[in-house]
Amino acid sequence: MTPGPGPNGGWVLGVDSGGSGLRVALADASGTGRARTTASREPVRTGPAGIDAAHLLDQLLPMARTLLDGAGSSAGGTAGDTVAVGAVAVGAAGMVTLGDDLRTRLPAALESALGVRRVALAADAVTAYAGALGERPGAVVAAGTGMIALGTDLASWRRADGWGHLLGDCGGGAWIGRAGLEAAMRAHDGRPGGSPALLAALEAVFGPAPELPGLLYPRTDRPAVLASFAPEVARCATAGPGEPRETGDPVAAGILREAARHIADAAAAVCPASGECEVALTGGLFKIGDPLLVPLRAELSARLPHARTVSAAGDPLAGAVRIAASLATGDLRLPRDGRLLHVPTEQGS
Known part of the structure; x- marks a missing residue:
């Protein structure tokens, strides 16, 4: 038995990969209800090809299956049942300059493992934006160890700084x-x-x-x-x-x-x-x-x-969930961009 969509129209996965590890959330696409979350404290490795897609998948897939199994049981199935996923959004630190391996390998791997065809791959600044402001015009400053600003009029993105501690991150x-x-x-x-x-x-x-x-x-x-x-x-x-x-x-x-x-x-x-x-x-x-x-x-x-x-309304993980939910329902308003917000199933993204 495979339980159907979530309580309000479908299930989506949001992923946040950063310097402190990997976080994954499963939520219903409407954004109502409480998301199920799990986390790993092991940061995804970076190698000669950039962010290591295999290492991310090695962590992500077992975490996703655990969340899906739990949702399946709650939806009236039996132990081991899973639910269908409508969309996945992965936000990763370094996606802009180090995300080639993720962009090449993740869409097919996620479709094979989870049966999901709607995938968005985003820079962590984009998921921070979506978590903070949703899908309306504005600007978000994300500052921790580093500092980056990202803004949009919903036609295109504008980025400032985020160039690392040797070349920028001024004020971080x-x-x-x-x-x-x-x-x-x-x-x-x-x-x-x-x-x-x-x-x-x-x-x-x-x-x-x-x-x-x-x-x-x-x-x-x-x-x-x-x-x-x-x-x-x-x-x-x-x-x-x-x-x-x-x-x-x-x-x-x-x-x-x-x-x-x-x-x-x-x-x-x-x-x-x-x-x-x-x-x-x-x-x-x-x-x-x-x-x-x-x-x-x-x-x-x-x-x-x-x-x-x-x-800020929410954090980058909440932003990844929001992007996945909008992608699942076909109304994602944030601008597509080959490096900042890549949606491989859409022509020209």
């Missing part, structure tokens, strides 16, 4: 952390622009300042290590309880103001120039709160007077 967590550590080292040396408060924070986190290069440079996860210092920059920028606001460290506060300017620059570069534009902020960096958000809101207001800052 690694950028803030590196700027804070540089200011700490300036204080250690006695050079202008240094911050004794940031130097004290550096030594509390990493140990003696002269040892930091030896700890940092051999690491393969340098961006994450740099980003781990961003909350310390925010802490130093903030006055203590009962202290005047001005008592926060001015160097740390200046770093966050500059980060806000960089983030606003990226948002302004992608926000539709006319009509109503919503700007959503999503990602772990914004959890550091007011030390960054207060100057950022001021910059966005000055740069984008026609835009309105809104809270």
Whole structure:
């Protein structure tokens, strides 16, 4: 027995592949009801061909079958029954530049294994957009270790930054952390622009300042290590309880103001120039709160007077589910793009 469509018109799978692992959600296509989710903490490998499609499938297919088996039992079947999947959307970090293996292998593999023919392969910035704003015009800034902005008028996409910590990601967590550590080292040396408060924070986190290069440079996860210092920059920028606001460290506060300017620059570069534009902020960096958000809101207001800052409705996994649901019902409004949003069953995508 194979139970039929989900409770409100069909089942869809959303997939979110990133630096912290792989997450999979099964939901009904209407978007109502609670999605079933599962996760792996093992990030998908990257090799000479880019993101390793075989490794992604090795993780995804057992996770998907577990979710489908559970949905089959809930739909009135017996143990081992599965349900039909109407569409799958896979969002992956690095899809734009490292997604060739996924684009080549995933559609046929998913059709063979799950019987699904409607497949969308998206950059994680696109699933972040869909999760935050759905399928309406606007701009989304996704900031964590890195930083990328993506906007659309529903005719085409515009992207700004997201070029990695060596070439960009300006205003992101690694950028803030590196700027804070540089200011700490300036204080250690006695050079202008240094911050004794940031130097004290550096030594509390990493140990003696002269040892930091030896700890940092051999690491393969340098961006994450740099980003781990961003909350310390925010802490130093903030006055203590009962202290005047001005008592926060001015160097740390200046770093966050500059980060806000960089983030606003990226948002302004992608926000539709006319009509109503919503700007959503999503990602772990914004959890550091007011030390960054207060100057950022001021910059966005000055740069984008026609835009309105809104809270993100959902995360990238929710965005992948939303894309899959729209694809299943044939009303996906987001622009197709060979690298940002690839729909192989549609001619010209």
